[in-house]
Amino acid sequence: MKLGIGTIQFGLAYGISNKEGQVAFDDGKKILSLAAETNISVLDTANSYGLSEEALGRLISENHKFKIITKTPKFLKGSAENLERAFCDSLLKLKQRDVYGLLVHRTDDLFEKDGEQLWQKMVELKKRGLVKKIGVSVYDSNQLDMVLNKYPIDLVQLPVNLFDQRLVNNGYLKKLKKLNVEIHARSIFLQGLLLMKTEELSSFFDSLHEHFKKYHFFLKDNEITSLEASLDFVLKIKEIDCVLVGVCSAKQLNDILFVTMNSFAKEINYSCLEYHDELILNPSLWKQD
Numbered sequence: 001m002k003l004g005i006g007t008i009q010f011g012l013a014y015g016i017s018n019k020e021g022q023v024a025f026d027d028g029k030k031i032l033s034l035a036a037e038t039n040i041s042v043l044d045t046a047n048s049y050g051l052s053e054e055a056l057g058r059l060i061s062e063n064h065k066f067k068i069i070t071k072t073p074k075f076l077k078g079s080a081e082n083l084e085r086a087f088c089d090s091l092l093k094l095k096q097r098d099v100y101g102l103l104v105h106r107t108d109d110l111f112e113k114d115g116e117q118l119w120q121k122m123v124e125l126k127k128r129g130l131v132k133k134i135g136v137s138v139y140d141s142n143q144l145d146m147v148l149n150k151y152p153i154d155l156v157q158l159p160v161n162l163f164d165q166r167l168v169n170n171g172y173l174k175k176l177k178k179l180n181v182e183i184h185a186r187s188i189f190l191q192g193l194l195l196m197k198t199e200e201l202s203s204f205f206d207s208l209h210e211h212f213k214k215y216h217f218f219l220k221d222n223e224i225t226s227l228e229a230s231l232d233f234v235l236k237i238k239e240i241d242c243v244l245v246g247v248c249s250a251k252q253l254n255d256i257l258f259v260t261m262n263s264f265a266k267e268i269n270y271s272c273l274e275y276h277d278e279l280i281l282n283p284s285l286w287k288q289d
Contacts, residue, residue, distance in 0.1 A: 002235060003260060004042030004067075005035055005253075006186060006246040010059075011045075011052030022050070023248055028059050030250035036065070038257055042184070042242050044157070045094075046071035046105055047086055053093035060095070068094060069101035069155075069184075071137060072118075075109045080121035087125060101155050102131045107143045110136070110151065119151055133182060139282055141172050148179070159187040159282075160240065162194055162215070162233050163275040173239035184242040188234045191283045195226050204287050208280055215273055222268050231259050233270045 010023045023031065035043075043066045045052045053070065060066060070090045072083055087102060102122060104110055110119060122134040135155035138144050144167070147153060156176060158167055164187070167173055176183055189195055193205075198212050205212070219229055234243050247253045279285050 001039040001041065002241070002243055003040050003256070004044060004184065004242040004244045005031065005040060006244040007043055007045045007052045007056060008049045009246050009248050010055040011050030023055070025055070025058070027249050028055055031247060031253055032059050032066075034250050034253055034257075041065065042067045042069065042100075042244070044069045044184070044186070044244050047073040047090055048105065053090055057093050057095040067100035068096060069103065069157075070094070070099055071103045071105035072109070074106045075112070075114075075118065079114055080117045083118050083121045084125065087130070091130070098130045098132075100131070101133045101135065102126075103134070103155065103157055104136045107136050107138050107147060111146060135181070137186075139284075140278075141167060141170055144172055144176075148175075153181055155182045155184065157184045157186050157244070160185040160234055160237065161188045161190050162230055162270055162273045163190060163211075164281045165271070165274040166281075168237060169271075169274070173237065177239045182241050183239055184244055185234050185237075185240045186244045187283070188243055188245065189230050190281075191286075194230050205280070207277065208275075211275055218273060222266070224266075224268065227255065228259050229268070229270070231256065232268065235260065 010028055012022060032043075043056060043060075045056055045068065047053065047070065056068070070087075073086050075082060091097070091099070102125065104118070104122075109115060122131075125131050126134050133154035135153035135157070136143075136147050136151075137157040138147065139159065144156070144158070160167060173183060194215075198209065198216060201208065201212065219226055222229075224232070231243075234240060245253075245256055247256065275281065
């Protein structure tokens with residue numbers, strides 16, 4: 001199964017279109033049960049995802065088969081000791097002896113004064129068998145270039161969606177595959193923005209209105225829903241190893257699984273939906289009332 005579960009909603013009320021808030025314990029249990037039943041193997045979390053790691057620690061059974069990926073906190077004064085301390089804290093919260101992946105959440109940390117020490121500590125954790133793959137979470141090709149020029153990563157998490165096609169069209173996914181880097185796509189719904197209606201957008205997205213109308217006309221003309229299009233676009237990119245989806249309920253995951261398992265047969269060219277405004281493509285820059 002190419003799908004993975006992004007678990008930020010297990011720890012925070014995250015997402016511009018999230019009306020259900022943080023995932024409750026019982027809902028989390030149902031989500032992970034359904035994920036296990038359908039061979040979803042990857043669970044993505046982070047130190048900064050509120051109570052996500054603690055929630056997973058309570059929800060995951062001892063004999064689970066999930067590949068858990070976590071991320072480092074932001075290091076204002078990065079040090080190898082702080083990284084190991086934070087990583088061990090994550091293991092304790094997750095109730096795991098080891099995890100599949102450890103990613104640098106704020107890529108710029110690797111290019112601060114102690115960046116190389118941080119990386120060497122991650123290499124050490126890998127050698128000790130505490131993590132299988134190490135890598136980074138990036139926003140764009142500039143960050144990716146900086147990382148690839150200096151660090152031999154095993155795993156990368158990056159944004160890919162109908163509006164943000166940059167790393168698909170500039171050849172970076174192919175480049176990463178040649179380097180044998182495992183690729184996980186995140187933000188495939190652009191924090192839920194791609195599943196919203198035009199009238200639901202706040203004034204912050206005024207500059208997006210015309211493109212958003214074009215997007216919905218495109219969906220109508222091709223007789224495809226926003227959920228189907230978002231999944232169809234990313235799942236058909238062969239270089240991507242895992243597509244991360246955030247859900248707040250088992251019903252939402254069921255809806256995604258239904259689309260995934262009944263793949264849209266019609267070949268659609270989504271290139272006309274590409275958007276180029278970084279202010280819109282990067283949710284960390286969004287300003288909401």
